[in-house]
Amino acid sequence: MRSWDKCMTVVDSYLKKHSEALVKDVGIEAACALTGKSKATLGRYYSTHDEHADRFMPIDAVAALEEAASYPHVTAALAELRGNSLNLEGRRRNSDDKGGVNSDVIALSQRFAMLMAEYNQSIEDGIITVAEAKRLLQETVALQRVLVDMKLHLEEESV
The missing domain is CATH 4.10.860 (DNA Excision Repair, Uvrb; Chain A)
Structure with a gap:
């Protein structure tokens, strides 16, 4: 296996884990309703089995799910892979306390x-x-x- 192939395997696994976290954050039933995808299809997007290794969640599905999620899991993962971080200005705070x-x-x-x-x-x-x-x-x-x-x-x- 070439070093690039191995690197892509790590990246693929990282993105699949964050796709799964996104679906679980929203809830499987809600994720199906938001994306118009079945449970099986959503599961294939984050499956690590060889037959699903090249399947990833479409960007429109990611956008719909991240709108409903408590955190933009896939977007954050993509940013982290590039060495960046997100500034989540309009998101919910950890608490309602305005203590600074x-x-x-x-x-x-x-x-x-x-x-x-x-x-x-x-x-x-x-x-x-x-x-x-x-x-x-x-x-x-x-x-x-x-x-x-x-x-x-x-x-x-x-x-």
């Missing part, structure tokens, strides 16, 4: 503690299972959201 940076620091420490607790539990037996990795990913995304909120508050205060 001080509240963000508290939320950040709480989220980081939750991530470390999840990691500690996951690594206890020396193996991180797929389910444990998914929970770690969810905590990491939640931590990332807090950091984005903090960034936005800092930008507001520096104006």
